[in-house]
Amino acid sequence: xxxxxxxxxxxxxxxxxxxxxxxxxxxxxxxxxxxxxxxxxxxxxxxxxxxxxxxxxxxxxxxxxxxxxxxxxxxxxxxxxxxxxxxxxxxxxxxxxxxxxxxxxxxxxxxxxxxxxxxxxxxxxxxxxxxxxxxxxxxxxxxxxxxxxxxxxxxxxxxxxxxxxxxxxxxxxxxxxxxxxxxxxxxxxxxxxxxxxxxxxxxxxxxxxxxxxxxxxxxxxxxxxxxxxxxxxxxxxxxxxxxxxxxxxxxxxxxxxxxxxxxxxxxxxxxx
Numbered sequence: 346x347x348x349x350x351x352x353x354x355x356x357x358x359x360x361x362x363x364x365x366x367x368x369x370x371x372x373x374x375x376x377x378x379x380x381x382x383x384x385x386x387x388x389x390x391x392x393x394x395x396x397x398x399x400x401x402x403x404x405x406x407x408x409x410x411x412x413x414x415x416x417x418x419x420x421x422x423x424x425x426x427x428x429x430x431x432x433x434x435x436x437x438x439x440x441x442x443x444x445x446x447x448x449x450x451x452x453x454x455x456x457x458x459x460x461x462x463x464x465x466x467x468x469x470x471x472x473x474x475x476x477x478x479x480x481x482x483x484x485x486x487x488x489x490x491x492x493x494x495x496x497x498x499x500x501x502x503x504x505x506x507x508x509x510x511x512x513x514x515x516x517x518x519x520x521x522x523x524x525x526x527x528x529x530x531x532x533x534x535x536x537x538x539x540x541x542x543x544x545x546x547x548x549x550x551x552x553x554x555x556x557x558x559x560x561x562x563x564x565x566x567x568x569x570x571x572x573x574x575x576x577x578x579x580x581x582x583x584x585x586x587x588x589x590x591x592x593x594x595x596x597x598x599x600x601x602x603x604x605x606x607x608x609x610x611x612x613x614x615x616x617x
Contacts, residue, residue: 346472346473346476346477346478346557347470347471347472347473347478348451348455348470348471348472348473349468349469349470350448350449350450350451350469350470350471351432351448351449351450351469352446352447352448352465352466352467352468352469352470353432353437353440353441353447353448353449353466354437354440354441354444354445354446354447354466355444355446355466355467356426356444356445356446356466356467357446357463357464357465357466357467358398358425358426358445358446358463358464359425359461359462359463359464360396360397360398360425360426360461360462361397361398361458361459361460361461361462362397362398362400362428362456362457362458362459362460362461362462363389363392363393363394363397363398363399363400363424363458364389364400364401364453364456364457364458364460365382365387365388365389365399365400365401365402366388366401366402366453367386367387367388367401367402368401368402368403368404368405369382369384369387369401369404369405370384370404370405370406370407370410371404371406371410371411371413371414371417371435371436371439372406372407372409372410372413373406374387374406375413375417377413377416377417377420377422378420378422379393379395379422380393380394380395380396380417380420380422380423380424381393381394381395382394389458392458394424395417395421395422395423395424396424396425397424397425398424398425398426398427398428398462398464399424399426399427399428400427400428400429400451400453400456401428401429401453402429402430402431402453403429403430403431403432403433403436404429404433404435404436405435406435407435408434408435408438410435410436410439411434411435411436411438411439411442412439412442413439414436414439414440414442414443414445415439415442415443417443418443418444418445423443423445424445425445425446425464426445426446426447426448426462426464426466427440427445427446427447427448428447428448428451428456428462428464428471429447429448429449429450429451430449430450430451430452430453431449431450432447432449437449446464446465446466447466448464448466448469448470448471451471452550454550454551454552455473455550455552455557456473456552457552460473460475460476461473461474461475473557475555476552476555476556476557477555477556477557478556478557478559479514479556479557479558479559480514480515480558480559480561481512481513481514481515481558481559481560481561482511482512482513482515482521482524482525482528482560482561482562482563483509483510483511483512483560483561483562483563483598483601484510484511484512484525484528484529484542484562484563484564484565485510485511485562485563485564485565485601485602485605486510486511486529486533486535486565486566486567487564487565487566487567488566488567488568488569488570488583490585491583491584491585491586492510492583492584492585492586492589492602493510493511493533493567493572493581493582493583494508494509494510494581494582494584494589494592494594495508495509495510495511495532495574495578495580495581496508496578496579496580496581497509497577497578497579497595498576498577498578498579499579500576500577501577503553504595506579506593507593507594507595508592508593508594508595508598509594509595509598510598510601511525511528511529511532511533512528512560512595513527513528513531513532515561521545521561521563522539522540522542522545522563523539524561525539525542525561525563525565526538526539526542529565531575532574532575532577532578533567533572533573533574533581534572534573535567535569535572537565537567541565542563542564542565543564543565543566543609544563544564544565544605544608544609544612545561545562545563545564546561546562546563546564546601546604546605546608547604548560548561548562549562549597549600549601549604551595551596551597553596558596560597560601562601562604562605563605564605564606564608564609570583586602586603586606589602
């Protein structure tokens with residue numbers, strides 16, 4: 346699967362990933378002679394990143410860290426590429442000085458240590474050849490302040506007996522809004538035209554082993570309470586969004602709901 350993001354500097358690199366879910370300080374937190382993190386409490390302490398692709402949320406600490414990254418390159422212990430969720434000046438400057446390809450805007454949750462990756466800073470892309478990408482929509486239907494969740498049946502191939510919104514894969518050449526409208530009709534019987542779907546969120550990624558789901562989220566208000574379920578679901582419930590954490594849901598459903606409601610609230614403030 347390939348993901349487009351923001352490239353920093355130039356160059357291309359291939360290698361296996363070393364993923365930390367904690368910030369890294371290159372001054373004092375890294376051993377430049379060995380090419381590894383030595384900071385206490387780090388989730389990759391002692392793991393070598395020399396010649397590999399190092400991924401972490403963002404850098405921290407002194408601006409001297411930029412020169413530590415340059416020293417890593419001089420010592421032959423630098424990472425082949427750097428991936429950040431949010432690049433800041435220390436790491437970006439060090440990567441440019443050292444000529445290390447770097448990407449920013451990478452969701453850390455899509456990466457796993459040991460993944461093979463191809464990084465292209467010129468194009469702003471990362472490819473994960475061993476990860477299967479699937480693009481889906483998730484529609485959160487709402488009525489009178491309550492959202493609808495549906496329990497996936499034992500006949501579906503994934504996340505059986507988990508609670509979810511209306512969801513499904515995009516057909517070839519189909520845009521997300523059209524897919525959302527179609528899935529609503531197929532799974533609930535509700536007829537909602539694409540242009541009637543008022544809230545669309547940014548894509549959310551969910552990793553499950555060797556599969557990476559790219560989810561296009563939508564929020565739509567329905568007039569009717571009664572729903573006609575298809576074979577993919579056993580039951581449905583209308584619940585306040587605050588009660589969602591009581592249920593076993595598909596990955597990141599709570600975050601999707603929270604994001605859509607936040608977008609709606611921000612849109613309402615702008616109108617006022």
